[in-house]
Structures are given as C-alpha cells and as structure tokens.
Amino acid sequence: MDRKNDDPIIILTGFAARVRSGFYGWGKRVGVQSVSDALGAISKTIEMGGGVSPIYREPGKYLLPLERMVESYRRQDPPPIPQLAVPVLVAESCYETGNQKNATPRMRATGELSIIAFYFLLRIGEYTMPSRIHERWDNRLTRTVQFTVGNISFWREGMLLDSTNATDISNADEATMKLTNQKNGQKNGIIHHEACDENGDGLCPVKALAQRVTSILANGGTTNTLLCAYWDKHEWKNIIPEDIGMAIKIAVVSTGLDKKGITPNDVGTHSLRAGGAMALKLNNVSDTTIKKAGRWTSMAFLQYLHNQIGHLSAGISKAMKKKVPFRNIGGTNKWSNGVKVG
Numbered sequence: 301m302d303r304k305n306d307d308p309i310i311i312l313t314g315f316a317a318r319v320r321s322g323f324y325g326w327g328k329r330v331g332v333q334s335v336s337d338a339l340g341a342i343s344k345t346i347e348m349g350g351g352v353s354p355i356y357r358e359p360g361k362y363l364l365p366l367e368r369m370v371e372s373y374r375r376q377d378p379p380p381i382p383q384l385a386v387p388v389l390v391a392e393s394c395y396e397t398g399n400q401k402n403a404t405p406r407m408r409a410t411g412e413l414s415i416i417a418f419y420f421l422l423r424i425g426e427y428t429m430p431s432r433i434h435e436r437w438d439n440r441l442t443r444t445v446q447f448t449v450g451n452i453s454f455w456r457e458g459m460l461l462d463s464t465n466a467t468d469i470s471n472a473d474e475a476t477m478k479l480t481n482q483k484n485g486q487k488n489g490i491i492h493h494e495a496c497d498e499n500g501d502g503l504c505p506v507k508a509l510a511q512r513v514t515s516i517l518a519n520g521g522t523t524n525t526l527l528c529a530y531w532d533k534h535e536w537k538n539i540i541p542e543d544i545g546m547a548i549k550i551a552v553v554s555t556g557l558d559k560k561g562i563t564p565n566d567v568g569t570h571s572l573r574a575g576g577a578m579a580l581k582l583n584n585v586s587d588t589t590i591k592k593a594g595r596w597t598s599m600a601f602l603q604y605l606h607n608q609i610g611h612l613s614a615g616i617s618k619a620m621k622k623k624v625p626f627r628n629i630g631g632t633n634k635w636s637n638g639v640k641v642g
Contacts, residue, residue: 308354309365312339316369331380332373339366382603384566385574386548386557391418392503393551408515409530410543412508416527417544417572418579419505420477420491421594422447424569428528429538449513450523451478454506464523466514475506479595489595545569581605582612 319338322328343355357363362370391414398411413427427447454461454472461468479489497504512527519531528539548571549564580590594601
C-alpha cells in the first residue's frame with residue numbers, strides 16, 4: 301500500500317466523499333445525514349471490537365478535517381422539510397379503503413399495515429420491502445430486518461395463543477411484535493399493544509395484525525414470510541414504501557385534511573410514525589413512554605412533534621396576555637445609566 305495514502309484521516313475523508321457522491325449506493329448524491337450515519341457506523345464497529353474510534357477527537361466532535369467536510373456538506377444541502385404528522389383518522393381511512401368489496405389484495409395489505417404502523421410506531425423499512433434493491437451489500441440496503449409472521453405473538457386473557465390458528469388470533473386482546481434488528485443497532489426490540497376494537501370495526505392494531513397474519517397463512521405463507529407480503533393471483537408480492545405513501549396522500553384528501561392546511565405534498569411514509577408519536581403527546585403520555593413505545597434511544601422523537609398542530613399552542617396567548625409585574629432582583633446598583641433607581 302502507498303504509505304502516503306495510509307493516513308487514517310485521508311482514508312476517512314475519502315470514504316466520506318464517496319458516500320456523499322453515492323458511490324456505495326445508486327450513484328446519486330446523498331445528504332449530510334447519510335454521511336454522518338456512515339461515519340458513525342464505522343466508529344461504533346471499531347469501538348465494539350475494543351478499539352479507539354478514529355472518527356472523533358472527543359465525544360460528539362469529529363476530527364477537524366471531518367468536521368469541516370461534514371459542515372460544508374450541511375451548508376450545501378437544502379433545509380430539511382419534515383413530513384407532517386397525520387391523525388389516526390388517516391390510518392383508519394387507509395384501512396377502510398382496503399376493506400372495501402372491490403379492494404385488491406395490495407390495497408387490503410396496505411390498509412392493514414397502515415393501522416399497524418401508526419399504533420406500533422414502525423419505521424417504514426420495518427414493515428415494507430424497499431422498492432429498489434441494489435446489487436451490492438448482499439441485497440440489503442440497511443441493517444433493519446423486516447417483520448415476519450414469526451415475529452408476531454398473540455394473547456388472550458394473559459395466555460399465549462397459537463399464532464397459526466386463525467380462530468384463536470381473531471379473538472386476541474393483545475399482540476406483541478419482536479424485531480430482530482433495528483436501524484439504530486438495537487436488537488430484539490419488543491412492542492406490545494392491547495386491543496381497542498370496542499366497536500367491532502377492525503380499526504385496531506391487534507385486529508389488523510391478526511388479519512395480516514391470517515391472510516398470509518391462508519395463502520400458503522409460513523412464519524418466515526414477511527408481514528408486508530400478499531398473494532396476488534399466482535405469486536407473492538410485497539408492499540413497498542410507495543404503496544404506503546400513496547395511500548396516505550389519498551387519505552389526506554378523502555378525510556378533508558387538505559382543507560385544513562395539510563396537503564398531499566406535506567405527507568409521506570414517515571407521517572404514520574410521526575402521527576402515532578403526536579397522538580401520544582397530545583394525550584399527555586410521558587416522553588419516557590413515547591421513547592419506549594417508538595424504540596428511540598434519545599430525544600430524537602421530538603422531531604415528530606411538529607408545531608403544525610394547533611392544539612400544542614392552545615392557551616399560550618392567553619397566558620402571555622396575563623399581566624405580571626416585572627422586577628429585576630439582580631439589580632445591585634443604585635444608579636443605572638444615570639437614572640436613579642428606587
């Protein structure tokens with residue numbers, strides 16, 4: 301190896317530049333966050349092997365050449381526009397569309413997954429198949445492993461049910477989803493929900509899960525079949541992110557949200573996860589519980605609590621209008637700028 305190019309910082313900046321250019325992906329330039337994620341993955345891998353990270357000079361601070369490179373990328377990128385959160389009404393509309401008599405298997409699966417994703421706060425990569433699989437990296441775009449039928453458990457009155465028995469799981473009052481690997485590197489994440497199908501309308505995460513599993517097994521699927529799979533006439537197909545995104549956009553219009561300032565252009569595949577987090581916050585669920593429910597390891601979930609929800613600012617103006625006497629208790633000088641105080 302050419303020793304002149306053997307300096308770790310040269311290798312790392314070169315790697316970061318290639319990530320930025322899309323060399324390791326589809327040839328399309330990526331955002332600064334993807335570069336940061338790639339550098340962070342290298343650092344974590346080395347640290348887990350017992351080594352010292354060559355990425356940071358101190359916790360949270362890159363080595364100076366990397367810091368300047370990442371900062372230049374950040375300035376070049378356009379400001380991120382977060383996808384807006386949507387209420388549970390949108391997920392329910394997706395489900396009802398998929399439950400119509402003339403609905404296709406794809407529409408039915410999309411509707412069920414929309415309910416599941418909203419309540420279980422799922423990342424899009426956990427319950428759909430990427431629409432494009434690159435030839436590299438062993439056909440896997442991320443380390444996230446999608447849910448399979450075998451990752452789902454059903455309960456009735458505290459007793460574990462046979463997940464292959466359609467009659468049993470249709471009467472389940474609780475369900476558990478176990479994820480073997482997550483985007484943030486955590487393994488064996490567990491999410492649990494109780495049934496909330498008081499009206500028998502199926503608008504419930506437990507019922508939607510039961511319908512998904514039953515449909516897959518009824519068409520010859522196994523415990524290894526992905527939860528996003530559906531049988532379409534003569535072959536298995538999978539729900540992709542675009543299916544979910546389009547269903548959400550259609551639901552935004554059909555529910556009238558487009559007349560309340562939330563247009564189809566404002567929403568996308570992250571809107572269900574954002575909406576679930578927002579629903580918890582608006583119902584006074586603690587930040588700790590929201591983090592646990594969404595499997596966040598930090599306060600990153602706050603990015604989903606968008607200020608487009610008017611309820612979050614309810615009463616603020618009235619509180620600000622209340623006249624409260626101001627007094628500077630830190631003032632120690634009798635004179636201030638030539639004006640006698642007191």
